[in-house]
Amino acid sequence: MPARDTGSDHLIPVQHLRPGDHAFVGYGDDEVRWEVVAAFVRLGLARGEKVLVLPCPEVPGDEVLARIDFPSRSTVSARERGQLVVSSMREVISPDTEFTAARQMARLREETDRATDEGYVGLRAFIDMGWVAALGADVEVMMRRETSAHALFAGRPYTEICAYDRRRFDRSVVTGMERAHPRTLLERLGSLRTARDPDGALCFIGEADVANQDAFTRSLKIALAHTAPARRLTVDLTRLHFLSVGCAVGLLTLAHQAVGHDLVEVRCDHGQRRMLRRLGGGTVPLLVLTEVVRPW
Structure with a gap:
């Protein structure tokens, strides 16, 4: 029987965001920061959501649009029909001039309701936290908003990314905000990370593709060595956005060679399980494929 996702994942790729998620992403490079923005915008448009982008106030509007559109002008029609809106925190809290959490959250609730009334499946917002300095807002007030905004998300079709430039904020603020958000995003598309679940x-996490195949295989070999005394290894693939055939074959090969283990369990989604079985996963004696069903 398929296992059900508990929703406890903290670090995820941007492609795994779903309605109700409140996510942190950090950046320290002016080029890198646009990767997550562009992916977030395009995924939202494809899913029939309305998309609100509040970029760093210091970035010229023409550059924002060029970055979102790169490498084509595919978002022009979305802007023309109002599905994609590039705005600012100043406009969000207007006519107020001073930021208050209550005002901001009230407006975002209104925008979410307006989006569904207009026929969209929900609203997603990308908010670059550069607005804090631009509006002269108190950082402590901003932090309290970030840690008490649950009502914006619970049971509502609203998704938000808060992007923190590590060069603008004290390290303690960035660290605290990363821990406070229910989700943290990989900073770069195409990257691969590993983590140990509580169990x-x-x-x-991320992309197990050709570029990351060596790192993928190395992590599996180290994990097999560490779990030899327990004779059991559990591998979770469900936070991967992409799994290449090469990485899948490498996993099956190592599982077949894990003679010192009694069990190698692989938690995977439906597509990953189908690929692994087609590649011969059903013939590996120690291997158990556990399909995880996500709630979206």
Whole structure:
């Protein structure tokens, strides 16, 4: 029987965001920051959501639009029909001139309701926190908003990314905000990270593609060595946005060679399980494929 996702994942790729998610992303490079923005915008448009982008106030509007559109002008029609809106925090809280959490959250609730009334499945917002300095807002007030905004998300079709430039904020603020958000995003598209789940499972996050195949295989070999005394390894693939055939074959090969183990369990989504079985996963004696059903 398929296992059900508990929704406890903290670090995820941007492609795994779903309605109700409140996510943190940090950046320290002016080029890198646009990767998550562009992916977030395009995914929202494809899913029939309304998309609100509040970029860093210091970035010229023409550059924002060029970055979102790169490498084509595919978002022009979305802007023309009002599905994609590039705005600012100053406009969000207007006619107020001083930021208050209550005003901001009230407006975002209104915008979410307006989006669904207009026929969209929900609203997603990308908010670059550069607005804090631009409006002369108190950082402590901003932090309290970030940690008490649950009503914006619970049971509502609203998704938000808060982007923090590590060069603008004290390290303690960035660290605190990363911990406070229910979700943290990989900063770069195409990257691969590993983590240990509370139950000891080796979790892969991001892209297990050709560029990351060596790192993927190395992490599996290390995990097999560490779990030899327990004779059991659990691998979680469900936070991968992409799993290449090469990485999948490498996983099956190592599982087949894990003679010192009694069990290698692989938690995977439906597509990953189908790929692994087609590649011969059903013939590996120690391997158990556990399909995880996500709630979207």
